[in-house]
Amino acid sequence: MNSKLEVYRFDELEFKDWDDFVDRSYNGTMFHTRRFLNYHPPDRFQDHSLYFQKKEKQYAVFPAASVNEKNGDILHSHPGTTIGSLVTNTSLSLKESFDLVTALVKYAQDENFSGIKITIPPNCYSESMSNHVEFALFKMGFTYVKREVSSVLLLPDTAEEIAKGFKPSHRQAVRKAEKEGVQIRQSTNFEIFYRILENNLSKRHGVSPTHSLKELELLQAIFPNKIILHGAFIKDKMIAGVVSFILNKRVQLAFYISHDENFQEKRALNLLFHKIIKEAIQNEKRIFDFGIFTEDGKPNFGLARFKENFGASGVFRDTLELDLTE
Known part of the structure; x- marks a missing residue:
């Protein structure tokens, strides 16, 4: 029986097998599932997701797309998600990590990609922390092209x-x-x-939310128990809210955080997170991720300080790239 890793391009007929693998994986998240990836319109990205098999069994998956950049087509961990990377069915040894990255690089070379770009999640998202794959990427020639910092709170057993x-x-x-x-x-x-x-992002940063309202409502319909809106109310008026994504059985991510500036003195966000974190502990989550406090690597000190008030500390959310044209 062939013990080498074999790499195949994902086929939509394998939708259920893919999601079943991610759901029972060692380090997969909601962002890695086809249910999440497929909410995008079919013409938005050129999907090029990969299956890895060993001894005719599923071994790993890589949500990805082909993205045209200045030097040609890049095999990019899926640009329609916050994080990508390789999802495995178990914690990998150092040798297994190198074998997996080697197989990925060989596939990209054989398919004439000019490079590979991967955004990896904080390693605390996994069942146990390991930097083996990241180390393998680095030793195989990948370089760090972007470093964001996310505020993460390790949750104890009780509120x-x-x-x-x-x-x-x-x-x-x-x-x-x-x-x-x-x-x-x-x-x-x-x-x-x-x-x-929308009002806050426009005023403060001149940008729009990552998702349209229609997309956010669609995602919530797809993941009714994993995308949750908590609101802070004065009587029946919502003055602040947090949209949380339950990424896997360990991790809850605050994806959207916003408040009505006319009610800032009410300190609604403090109470919101106080309640949400307690609820996360009751639901046996181990990690609460407040999201990044950097933008293109530049720190927002006020945002960092707000999250540090809850005891959160910073962890890297890195993007690595390999140039295959050299």
Whole structure:
């Protein structure tokens, strides 16, 4: 029986097998599933996702697309997701990691790609932390082309324990929000939240949300138990909200965070995260990711400080690239 790694291009007929593999994998997330990838219009990306097999069994998958850049077509970890990378069915040894990266590079060379670009998740997303694959990428000639920093909170077993890590300023803000009558509850009114989000991003950064309202509602319909909107309300008026993505059984990511600036003094976001983090612990999550506080590598110190008030610390979200034209 052939013990070498064989690489195949993904076929839509294998949709269910792919998602079943990701769901039971060692390091896969919602972003790696076909259910997530396929919400994009079919003409937005040129999908070039890969299957890896060993001894005729699924061994790894790589969500990817062919992206045209100045030197030709790049095999890019899927640009329609926040993170990509290789998903494996188990923790890999160092030798297995090198074998997997070698197979990926050989495939890209055989298909005449001019390079490979991969955005990897923080290694705390995996069942156990390992940098074997990242090390293999580096030793095989990949270079770091982008480094963002995400604020990650390691969750203890109980909500009582997590409170010990909160800064006094955060605890004070939570008490203020409660005294002001702020109420936290889950909501399905993405339209109201989206207006708050859109207004904030336009005013502060001159940009639009990553997803349109229609796309966000579509994703929530696909993942009704994994994409959750928590709103902060004064009576029936939403004044802030957080859209969380449940990435896998370990990790919850705050994908969108926004508040109505007219109610900033109510400290609604502090109370929102206070409740959301407690709920994540009750749901046995081990990691709460507040998202990045960098933009193209430049730090937003105010945003970092806000997240640090909850006891979060920074971890890298790296993008690596290999030039195959040299």
